[in-house]
Amino acid sequence: MYRTVVLNVVGLTPRLLGDGTPNLAALVRTGGMRKLETILPAVTCAVQSTFTTGMLPRDHGCVANGWYFRDLSEIWLWRQSNRLVAGEKIWEAAARRDPAFTCATLFWWYNMYSSAAYAVTPRRSRSSTSGDRGRESGRAAGSPTARGTCTTHDDRP
Numbered sequence: 001m002y003r004t005v006v007l008n009v010v011g012l013t014p015r016l017l018g019d020g021t022p023n024l025a026a027l028v029r030t031g032g033m034r035k036l037e038t039i040l041p042a043v044t045c046a047v048q049s050t051f052t053t054g055m056l057p058r059d060h061g062c063v064a065n066g067w068y069f070r071d072l073s074e075i076w077l078w079r080q081s082n083r084l085v086a087g088e089k090i091w092e093a094a095a096r097r098d099p100a101f102t103c104a105t106l107f108w109w110y111n112m113y114s115s116a117a118y119a120v121t122p123r124r125s126r127s128s129t130s131g132d133r134g135r136e137s138g139r140a141a142g143s144p145t146a147r148g149t150c151t152t153h154d155d156r157p
Contacts, residue, residue, distance in 0.1 A: 008051070008108065010044065045078075045109045052108070053087035060087045062110070080112040080123055091116050 007024075014033070017025045027033065039050050039057065041064065049055075049062035057063040062085050066077040082089075091103035092115055104118035105111050111121040 006051075008048065048109050049085045052089050052091075052110075053085065054090065055087045060085050078109070080110060080121060082110045082112060082114040082119075085110050089115060 014028070017028055019025075036051075038047055043065050045065045046057045046062050049060045050057065053060045066075045067079055067084065068075050091101070091105070094101045094103065102117040104120070105114055105116040106118075106120045107122060111119050112123065113119075
């Protein structure tokens, strides 16, 4: 397998790469950019779920940035549990093909409780916050001072 990095930058198009983005422009010059087609609706959660599973929203279940919970009659926006997204993830398929494969997913939606070897999210998971029962840190999620979660599932010696 090849070392691969995926930078998922909303709204970043090839014409925005150049003098103002020298490192990204250098990566492009070495063949490090691939064109991707999106799905509709092109909203963050649905697109990222399609990208990580290779499935359409009707199959992975993520059709918007929010979820309607029938039993509560409420819409909850920006949920983060990876358990909401059905289907095999690309890193699971890669690990099946090559047991030495590892993957780090940093700040993707639906990254909490991910099966990736390393997962980082700006929101703390319940398992990492035994003292405060999983409440938010009181700071805006994603702010430089917000506490986050890094989980690892690397069973190698």
